[in-house]
Amino acid sequence: MATVLTLFQPTRTRPWDRRLARHLLERAGFGGGVAEVDELVALGPREAVQKLLRFDPPGDEPQPEFLKIEYDWAELRQGTERERQLRLLDILRQRRQGMNSLKAWWLQRMVATPTPLQEKLTLFWHGHFATEAQKVKGPNMMYGQHQLLRRLAKAPFRDLLLGISKDPAMLIYLDNHLNVRGRPNENYARELMELFSLGIGHYTEQDVSEVARAFTGWTLLGARGGQFLEQAEFLFNPRNHDDGSKTVLGATGNLNGEQVIDVLLQQPACAPFLVRKLWRFFVHDELDPTEEADLTKVANVFRACGYQLEPVLETVFLSEQFYAERRIGAHIKSPCELVVGTLRKLGLQPTVEQATVVATMLRGVGQDLFDPPNVAGWAGGREWINTSTLLQRYNFIGALLTGSPGGPRGGQGPRQRGGALPPAPLQPPAAKTAAELVATLEEQYLAVGLDTAQRRALTAFVEELQRQRTPATETCRQALHVLLSTPNYQVC
Amino acid sequence: MNPLDKVKTRREFLQRGLTLAAAAATVPTFVDRTALAADNPATTPAGRPQAQPILVIVQLAGGNDGLNTLVPYTDEAYHRARPTLGLKAEQVLKIDDQWGLHPQLPALKGLYDQGLLGIVRGVGYPNPDRSHFRSMEIWETAADSNQYLRHGWVGRYFDNHCVGAAEGSLVGLAVGRQAPQAFGNSHSLGVSLQRPDTYRWRPSARDYVRQVELFKALAEPTTGANPTLDFLQRTALNANVSSAQVIDLALKYRSSVSYPDTEFAQDLKVIAQMIAGNLGSRVYYASHGGFDTHAQQAKQHGDLLETFATGLEAFLKDLAAQGNRERVLVIAFSEFGRRVAENGSDGTDHGAAGLLFTAGGPARPGLHGGAPSLTDLERGDLKHTVDFRSVYATALQQWLRCDPLPVLGKAFPTLDLLRV
Numbered sequence: 038m039a040t041v042l043t044l045f046q047p048t049r050t051r052p053w054d055r056r057l058a059r060h061l062l063e064r065a066g067f068g069g070g071v072a073e074v075d076e077l078v079a080l081g082p083r084e085a086v087q088k089l090l091r092f093d094p095p096g097d098e099p100q101p102e103f104l105k106i107e108y109d110w111a112e113l114r115q116g117t118e119r120e121r122q123l124r125l126l127d128i129l130r131q132r133r134q135g136m137n138s139l140k141a142w143w144l145q146r147m148v149a150t151p152t153p154l155q156e157k158l159t160l161f162w163h164g165h166f167a168t169e170a171q172k173v174k175g176p177n178m179m180y181g182q183h184q185l186l187r188r189l190a191k192a193p194f195r196d197l198l199l200g201i202s203k204d205p206a207m208l209i210y211l212d213n214h215l216n217v218r219g220r221p222n223e224n225y226a227r228e229l230m231e232l233f234s235l236g237i238g239h240y241t242e243q244d245v246s247e248v249a250r251a252f253t254g255w256t257l258l259g260a261r262g263g264q265f266l267e268q269a270e271f272l273f274n275p276r277n278h279d280d281g282s283k284t285v286l287g288a289t290g291n292l293n294g295e296q297v298i299d300v301l302l303q304q305p306a307c308a309p310f311l312v313r314k315l316w317r318f319f320v321h322d323e324l325d326p327t328e329e330a331d332l333t334k335v336a337n338v339f340r341a342c343g344y345q346l347e348p349v350l351e352t353v354f355l356s357e358q359f360y361a362e363r364r365i366g367a368h369i370k371s372p373c374e375l376v377v378g379t380l381r382k383l384g385l386q387p388t389v390e391q392a393t394v395v396a397t398m399l400r401g402v403g404q405d406l407f408d409p410p411n412v413a414g415w416a417g418g419r420e421w422i423n424t425s426t427l428l429q430r431y432n433f434i435g436a437l438l439t440g441s442p443g444g445p446r447g448g449q450g451p452r453q454r455g456g457a458l459p460p461a462p463l464q465p466p467a468a469k470t471a472a473e474l475v476a477t478l479e480e481q482y483l484a485v486g487l488d489t490a491q492r493r494a495l496t497a498f499v500e501e502l503q504r505q506r507t508p509a510t511e512t513c514r515q516a517l518h519v520l521l522s523t524p525n526y527q528v529c
Numbered sequence: 530m531n532p533l534d535k536v537k538t539r540r541e542f543l544q545r546g547l548t549l550a551a552a553a554a555t556v557p558t559f560v561d562r563t564a565l566a567a568d569n570p571a572t573t574p575a576g577r578p579q580a581q582p583i584l585v586i587v588q589l590a591g592g593n594d595g596l597n598t599l600v601p602y603t604d605e606a607y608h609r610a611r612p613t614l615g616l617k618a619e620q621v622l623k624i625d626d627q628w629g630l631h632p633q634l635p636a637l638k639g640l641y642d643q644g645l646l647g648i649v650r651g652v653g654y655p656n657p658d659r660s661h662f663r664s665m666e667i668w669e670t671a672a673d674s675n676q677y678l679r680h681g682w683v684g685r686y687f688d689n690h691c692v693g694a695a696e697g698s699l700v701g702l703a704v705g706r707q708a709p710q711a712f713g714n715s716h717s718l719g720v721s722l723q724r725p726d727t728y729r730w731r732p733s734a735r736d737y738v739r740q741v742e743l744f745k746a747l748a749e750p751t752t753g754a755n756p757t758l759d760f761l762q763r764t765a766l767n768a769n770v771s772s773a774q775v776i777d778l779a780l781k782y783r784s785s786v787s788y789p790d791t792e793f794a795q796d797l798k799v800i801a802q803m804i805a806g807n808l809g810s811r812v813y814y815a816s817h818g819g820f821d822t823h824a825q826q827a828k829q830h831g832d833l834l835e836t837f838a839t840g841l842e843a844f845l846k847d848l849a850a851q852g853n854r855e856r857v858l859v860i861a862f863s864e865f866g867r868r869v870a871e872n873g874s875d876g877t878d879h880g881a882a883g884l885l886f887t888a889g890g891p892a893r894p895g896l897h898g899g900a901p902s903l904t905d906l907e908r909g910d911l912k913h914t915v916d917f918r919s920v921y922a923t924a925l926q927q928w929l930r931c932d933p934l935p936v937l938g939k940a941f942p943t944l945d946l947l948r949v
Contacts, residue, residue, distance in 0.1 A: 211823075212823040212824035212874055215825075215873070215875075215876075217874070219873055220870075220871075220872050220873030221872065221873065222823055222873065222876065223878040224821075224823040224824075224878070227879070231660055231662075237660050242659060242908060245659075322757070363755065366757075366758065367756075367757045368757070369757060401706075401723065401727070403706050403707070410706075411591075411661070411818070412661075413661075420707065420708075422760070422764055423703075423707070423708040423720075423721035424720045424721050424728075424764060424767050424768035424771060424772075425706070425720075425721040425722045425723050425728065425768075426706065426721070427765060428727075428728060428729060428730055428772065431730050432730065432731055435730075435731060435733060485754075485755065485758055487747065488751040488752075490746070490749075491746055491747050491749065494743055494746040494747070495743060498739060498740070514733070515733065515740060518734075518740075519740060519744050520747070522744055522747070523747045523748060523765075524748060524761035524764075524765050525747075525758065527761050528757055528758060528761070
């Protein structure tokens with residue numbers, strides 16, 4: 038398709054090299070090791086972007102074991118009060134373990150995937166249609182929602198809006214399963230417009246009330262099962278649906294939820310709202326006024342192609358704007374990007390146990406998978422960083438690299454909640470001198486290099502370790518630990 | 530004076546935390562001073578370390594249902610609007626012949642009876658916004674509902690009235706994972722911390738002194754850094770400078786009060802530790818969330834209130850034991866109250882005017898603010914009788930003893946909320 042943004046053209050001064058290929062891989066995926074980067078270099082920009090965009094929706098997979106939460110419904114109502122209590126506690130324990138396993142399961146996928154953009158988009162939608170497991174309770178519905186977002190990762194936006202409106206986890210999270218005619222519950226209606234499709238200021242309070250009416254009766258089979266609900270299915274209950282006339286954003290009729298979604302998609306605010314969010318996620322955290330014109334162009338493409346994501350992403354990832362020098366190293370990595378990226382660069386695939394520990398640690402640095410802070414999801418950008426999260430990010434990476442106390446084979450790194458990690462097995466790059474080692478590590482790990490004085494300090498540190506005849510692996514580990522505990526490593 | 534000069538022996542050097550030493554070369558002078566003040570109260574700029582007033586802000590996130598917190602139990606309109614959720618006269622903890630606290634609030638009733646708690650009714654702002662995020666932003670930036678401000682109101686207080694500390698970090702400390710929007714200012718973001726024991730960089734090398742030296746060098750602000758990197762470098766400097774002090778203070782103080790095992794109470798405990806150690810922060814911030822009770826509200830809301838009240842109770846008890854209760858004013862707010870009429874799912878939707886709590890030694894006890902009418906509503910919501918910025922103006926002028934005007938941008942009448 039004809040691109041609306043300036044097409045990126047490699048030149049002699051700005052060739053398609055490891056640096057730009059790495060930029061693409063970091064932003065469209067989670068970064069990676071040298072081999073992965075070199076593969077993209079060899080493909081050239083157009084093919085590299087195609088490779089990232091090309092992925093199929095997941096096929097049918099067997100339910101993971103950890104989703105089996107077993108109890109006998111009838112038994113829950115029998116026996117003494119104490120027996121019932123104990124059974125309930127056991128269910129809660131199973132659910133908690135199931136949730137932890139689900140987090141680890143996704144983390145492992147992000148690290149191992151040959152199609153990183155699929156994971157990245159699923160993460161984008163998870164943040165967009167933020168749902169907290171804490172409220173939904175139980176891993177089954179969260180897994181169901183995850184599969185929906187994974188399946189629709191680059192589907193037309195209408196499919197996503199409709200899918201999420203019928204998703205059991207979302208119906209519970211924003212209480213729509215209890216939304217009944219007569220006295221509607223506004224929770225879903227408001228967030229559908231404010232956070233999922235239009236943005237604040239593009240609807241009135243009257244619209245909120247009317248949309249809430251349109252979604253009455255969108256509920257779950259067995260919704261009143263309350264806290265024991267493990268799995269549920271979407272159900273339209275006509276008895277609880279308000280079939281009177283409603284007016285939403287100027288459209289009047291006996292509107293139902295699906296028709297409301299179509300009204301939302303016709304609003305001029307919809308495409309720009311989504312495009313801004315995508316741009317912030319993939320291109321630039323902190324929008325500046327010079328980007329507005331480009332955003333409008335991309336939003337027009339998005340709307341014109343029926344809210345298809347692939348043309349939009351292709352346009353963006355092939356644009357001059359995306360590869361502009363001031364965009365490189367100007368994005369603050371989310372905790373997932375930081376951790377998954379580090380594991381991929383190190384060439385490490387965590388075991389289930391390790392991934393469980395890492396998933397727990399993600400909470401401390403502000404990105405608890407399946408438990409975003411609220412319905413607005415993760416704000417991203419500078420919001421990731423404060424004095425507390427910065428130190429914890431450093432220590433998180435320290436624990437991955439050097440292990441944490443109590444772990445197999447010791448480890449001297451920081452103690453972390455959630456268990457122990459072994460030190461990462463490292464393969465130090467071939468380097469003859471300290472300066473060469475530092476240059477290689479900088480190239481592989483940093484989008485913005487150290488300044489001269491800093492480089493000199495790191496080189497001196499390595500030289501001293503070499504003088505003391507420290508093994509190469511240990512030297513590399515110690516240097517890398519400091520190199521990744523820097524402001525520089527927080528950006529890509 | 531270089532903080533390193535304070536450190537005599539190698540052992541002491543290590544005990545005090547390496548990061549303070551590591552940051553020494555780049556510590557701005559004022560932090561230097563504050564850092565030393567922690568060890569030697571006599572050297573604080575004010576000269577009267579115990580006299581420095583402290584403001585603790587508590588955010589009740591999600592929109593607390595004020596009507597079911599302080600219940601107008603004799604008002605028939607209340608019971609009509611809340612056929613399912615309404616609390617009956619015999620359930621509430623009665624304050625007088627009209628008002629009673631939620632049955633899960635004996636801790637708050639206790640504070641009220643001890644004269645340590647004020648409750649301000651009808652707090653809100655003109656043209657209320659029912660979005661959580663916008664309304665919270667309005668509260669945190671002290672904006673009009675159609676005004677978009679970049680900096681937080683506490684941040685503007687730092688900028689205007691903590692000069693000398695303006696580039697620094699320790700003027701404000703927030704406990705939790707996120708830095709509050711209220712702290713956002715033009716010079717720094719203050720300090721955020723979760724638990725003191727994890728608030729430091731841990732080296733891995735056997736020769737960790739050298740590794741920490743290197744860590745320090747690599748965190749150094751550089752010229753020509755892009756704006757994002759520059760922001761990270763400044764935050765890193767704040768983190769390194771504050772880390773040693775925080776750990777030091779936390780190690781020194783053992784609270785004699787037992788706090789409930791809730792995240793909120795434990796957050797307040799960290800604040801109490803820092804106050805006990807005389808960290809030098811003027812404003813502290815903690816958050817307690819989950820008040821967005823659209824459905825099946827009764828149990829959730831009761832539990833949330835109980836967590837709030839028991840945490841606050843332990844905190845004030847701790848401060849009293851330290852002899853610090855008179856220096857601390859607590860303000861607890863929520864972005865809005867909830868709709869007067871309950872919805873069809875045993876919950877309440879977003880509303881407007883709500884309750885604000887003042888607590889601690891300086892809080893004038895009792896009920897304040899005009900009680901909004903339950904029959905004269907705006908879109909089904911309570912009309913506000915008190916602008917929240919009047920509460921801020923009162924705290925700024927009468928408690929932090931500064932001019933509210935540059936902070937709030939315009940004049941708001943102060944209220945009779947404090948015993949000062």
